[in-house]
Amino acid sequence: DADVTQTPRNRITKTGKRIMLECSQTKGHDRMYWYRQDPGLGLRLIYYSFDVKDINKGEISDGYSVSRQAQAKFSLSLESAIPNQTALYFCATSDSPWRVNTDTQYFGPGTRLTVL
Amino acid sequence: DAKTTQPNSMESNEEEPVHLPCNHSTISGTDYIHWYRQLPSQGPEYVIHGLTSNVNNRMASLAIAEDRKSSTLILHRATLRDAAVYYCILTHGGGDTGTASKLTFGTGTRLQVTL
Numbered sequence: 001d002a003d004v005t006q007t008p009r010n011r012i013t014k015t016g017k018r019i020m021l022e023c024s025q026t027k028g029h030d031r032m033y034w035y036r037q038d039p040g041l042g043l044r045l046i047y048y049s050f051d052v053k054d055i056n057k058g059e060i061s062d063g064y065s066v067s068r069q070a071q072a073k074f075s076l077s078l079e080s081a082i083p084n085q086t087a088l089y090f091c092a093t094s095d096s097p098w099r100v101n102t103d104t105q106y107f108g109p110g111t112r113l114t115v116l
Numbered sequence: 117d118a119k120t121t122q123p124n125s126m127e128s129n130e131e132e133p134v135h136l137p138c139n140h141s142t143i144s145g146t147d148y149i150h151w152y153r154q155l156p157s158q159g160p161e162y163v164i165h166g167l168t169s170n171v172n173n174r175m176a177s178l179a180i181a182e183d184r185k186s187s188t189l190i191l192h193r194a195t196l197r198d199a200a201v202y203y204c205i206l207t208h209g210g211g212d213t214g215t216a217s218k219l220t221f222g223t224g225t226r227l228q229v230t231l
């Protein structure tokens with residue numbers, strides 16, 4: 001079984017709808033991340049969480065919110081979806097002690113979201 | 117933040133070595149050099165990382181210039197399964213834990229491997 005799973009894998013929705021993307025991990029990592037990827041571009045960080053009580057905005061957090069329900073679960077919500085949020089969304093996890101920057105991030109398979 | 121520069125694309129023949137370059141002329145002394153790759157329709161996966169010394173693992177080797185302003189990811193024998201986009205990423209070292217662990221992806225190098 002995959003260590004980092006994302007649901008759904010594909011979703012088509014309409015403008016104005018509320019959407020939740022879910023991420024679960026069995027790696028026991030404290031740190032979790034949400035990225036989005038647009039065609040032909042690299043990944044951009046939306047939100048990240050270093051533990052259950054810690055939530056931080058990334059470079060493109062506007063229009064998104066997150067919830068860290070447990071160490072293993074990190075959800076991304078689009079309160080009112082708009083077409084330019086059509087993208088591939090990736091969840092990632094990492095585990096490292098404080099002040100160590102060599103941690104490896106492990107990515108899920110991605111969720112392809114289309115907003116019509 | 118220090119930036120990296122990579123060629124947009126490269127081609128290789130199967131079973132030949134591949135050298136993927138990355139320039140990072142503004143790298144700071146505590147920045148680590150990471151490489152990730154993204155296979156088609158998959159999430160990125162970690163390949164290798166280093167600070168100053170060359171590094172080897174089962175996937176690849178990382179050669180770091182003495183002045184650290186450039187590095188090269190080496191795939192010793194490319195296979196069709198190595199066709200992917202390869203990202204060279206700098207991560208900050210120590211100090212502000214708020215910046216540690218965040219990966220800033222550029223557009224990477226798309227590697228094509230042919231028979």
